[in-house]
Amino acid sequence: MVSRRGSAPGPDPVALIEIDLYGELMIAATGAAEDRLSPDRIDEVLRVVRPRSRRSAPPGDADG
Helix, strand or coil, X not given: CCECXXXXXXXXXXXXXXXXXXXXXXXXXXXXXXXXXXXXHHHHHCCCCCCCCHHHCCCCCCCX
């Protein structure tokens, strides 16, 4: 397990999350038909949520 330097022994939660995400990318890449994953596919695998831009919001929408 990964431990943080200078702290109590135990796993580093951030490192474990990064390892998990890396594994998800590896699984997606292994199953992909193309040579590389597209940026959109990487975002999908990593569950990246992009903020809506003002230009894409419907007229009168105060949130966008």
